[in-house]
Amino acid sequence: MTSRVWVKFFLTTLLVGGITTGIVGFIVRWDEFEHLFVNFEWLEILSVLFWLIGVGLIFSIISQMGFFAYLTIHRFGLGIFKSHKLWNGVQVILILFVLFDLVYFRYKGFADSGDSMLPYFGLAAVILIVGLIVAFMKVKTTNKVSFIPALFFMIVATTIEWVPVLRVNEESWIWLMVFPLLVCNAYQLLILPKLNKESAAQRVRLQANKSSN
Template sequence: MTSRNWVKLFMTTLLIGGLTTAIVGFIVRWNEFQPYFTEFRIIDILSTTIWLIVMGFLFSVISQMGFFAYLTVHRFGLGIFKSVSLWNAVQAVLILFALFDLVYLRYVNFAKTGDTILPYFLPAVILLLGGLIVAWFKLKQTNQSAFIPALFVMIVVTLVEWVPVLRVNEKSWLYLMMFALMACNAYQLLILHKLNSRSEQDRQKRVLQSGAANDIPKNKMNKKPSI
């Protein structure tokens, strides 16, 4: 990816994180922020919006760090297992473990006497459904081998990025960070192959302009994305 496209990805993801957090923040904490609107407290509304956007920027940076860390791990995984299908199978198993741990460990650590386990399924269900939708779109835009890696990012990588809030288990922060991370990770997944393709086209144009078109390997020009 060229530096120009990387900067574009960074800034756009930053904006998505800020806007998503601002919108979700007012929804999940409406009981707290409702007086600001009913009493027309403009200063409080603006300060709260700015605060939520800044928090969204932070969530976005965490998301981007996790996403690019996964891209490195993904390459190592392909190199170690020497097979896309085998590496995808390993990731599928890790996805199942991650969803189980999200439900079971939260229930064990935070459930009070008499609580049922059912409410603890909700974040896992949201994460799974969101991941399946994004992975399906990724499959349609690229190829079948990208489905499991996309699902892994949306579930496992999001969970790893989400750990600081999961430890606290404060409901409003739980959903605030979850939706911000999901939005940022989804955008990065769905735009990555397009930016890589655009970057490759930019390089080819520069090579053609310099008169060295034969230096571009054909297999590199026609390479399909693995994620």
């Protein structure tokens, strides 16, 4: 990826994270902000919006760090196992383990005595459903081989990025963080092939210009 395309990638992902968090923040924390709209306190609304966008930029940076770490791990995994099928099998095991952790360990860590485990399936279900949708979209834009890696990234990487808030277990923050992470991760995963083609085209143009000179 050329530096120009990388900067474009970085900035657009920042924008996606900021806008998503700005929207999601007012939805998931509506109880806190409803009075601002009822009383038409526009300065306060703008203040909160800018704060949410700032938080979203942080979420976006976390997402981008996770994405580039995933690309490194993916290449490392292929190098170790020497086979897409074997590496995909390892990724499936890790996906199942992470989904199990999202349910069982959160239940053991935060549930009161006598609480049902059923509500703790919600977070895992959201991550799984979004991950499957994005993975199917990735297959349509690339090939079938990309399904498991895309699902792995959307589930495992998102959960790892999400860990600081999961440990606190504050519901509003859990949802405030996960949706921007999912959107940013999906955006990066789906836009990467297009940006790689754009980078390749730029290299061809640069080489042609050098040759002409």
